[in-house]
Amino acid sequence: MVERFIKKFYIYLIFLFLYAPIIVLIVFSFNNSKSRGHWDGFTFKWYFELLKDRYIMKALYYTVTIAILSSIISTIVGTAAAIGIYNMRGIGKKTLLNINYLPVINPDIVTGISLMALYVFVGLPLGFVSMLLAHVSFNIPYVILSVLPKLRQLPKDILDAALDLGATPSYALRKVILPQIMPGIFTGALLAFTLSIDDFVISFFTTGSGVTNLSITIYSMARKGINPKINALSTLMFLTVLVLLLIVNKRSDKESKERVI
């Protein structure tokens, strides 16, 4: 009895620890005053101001667009690369894996500055394309690292079996390999999407001509104080993610039930 209580208490404590900041943020998005310290009545004013604010809205649009495009592109490139690396042997494989680790452990600031230097050097104008390319390039290694373990879990002879049964290589890849490693691909895409939304440093240095994302918009408010509109926006984003998760869970619940039947 006591043990069960402690188990429950422990779980709730962890959840509280994880969600308390978000709850505070949501509460203060309805605060009438600009301050984040004291409560001054309930209002929807920040939500209306947010919708009227064309710069935050534009930043949101760029953030989401870049996140979607860069996660799609890096997932495709990364998955292909992972399959390639998995089938390599010897020193070449080791080298490639290490090259792949480098961008992951390289500090963001180095990546950002070096990408900016590269773009300026080749004469690519800084803007949407340069930022998208930067996001694709820092996402690819993460996708590769998410997909490789799934490939290692494949039965060793599965590809040979498929080919023996008359599948063409491309058919085997599509119908046998890809479905098996799908969870890894999905994880990689999700990771890429989140990293892209989160990134400030690399984006700051590789963007230009009026293209900004939310991170840049929020960080640059640091001197004057973060405007409560951002609380409202974060609340909306949190709720969107929550709803998406619920939908995904419901669907997978349904699928597993159908399988049982």
Next chain:
Amino acid sequence: MSKIVLVLSLSLVLSIIFVGCGEDRPTLNVYNWGDYIDESVIPQFEQEFGVKVNYETFATNEDMYQKLKQGGNAYDVAIPSDYMIEKMIKEDMLLKIDMDNVSNYKYIDERFKGLDFDPNNEYSVPYMWGTVGIIYNTKEVDGKVDSWDILWDEKYEGEILMLDSQRDSIAVALKKLGYSMNSRDREELEEAKQELIKQKPLVLAYVGDEVKGMMIGEEAKLAVVWSGDAMYMMDENPNLNYVVPNEGSNLWFDNMVIPKTSQNKELAQKFIDFMTRPEIALKNTNYIGYSTTNKETVTMLDEEIRNSNVAYPEKDITDNCEVFHDPGDFLKVYDRIWTEVKAH
């Protein structure tokens, strides 16, 4: 496989579409601090002049400098602070502004012309300004607050907030000792370091933007703050009062400049002129809550703000203040001092 090809080509097409926002209206690239403009003035400028404005924001002078230094960006107007303008002029990164094309320049207060960082008013047009001082809780702090010394008073142990900014905190210590805040004398700086180390046990925290919430919530009794933020805090909590100490303090400016990268100097000048229009400056001042450099705008402000000696102190107070100079290589010395203070 064809699906993948489809998705890939679709993404490519999409990205190309986004790039080719090729409007034939001239564009103006503006680079400003975050949340530092009334956003309705940009569409107004776009309509009036039939142009498109690309608006981007930065967080610190140093970030902005890096972006401009690297090239690859065609910013037409940027709004850096005083010492950074000095540095950019030194490094030949700015274009001269033809003041004949900035007809509203006449509205800028004489006090803010001919300052050290731009002595001949060739490169910059003032936008916002302010001071650094002490904000204190009148309920908790008795006696007259008029000197930096109070921040070393042991009576207020654990009730003092300092700025988490090396330049500002070292400046406070230098001023307390009666030296210039632009001092390059190693002995004076060493003394300032000792002062800050001595003060450390009294300091509750070295803070940035959190200072506002903490002072309004009465978590501390004294804090070093910028005047623009002081106005806001005093609005939220009537027990607070702000003062620029007698020893003098820092006077800061954010001015509009035209970087060398500008592709459209004419339009950049039009934008600067537009921002200096009294009624536009009024919109920006009311939104940001800092002090405007525009004489005409000051007369349009609410009486309470206009007469506030926090936002618009008398000339003798500002004359007693110093503007930061570009430290150049001396930055290393500041870095070292600050590290030693923080690590102590």
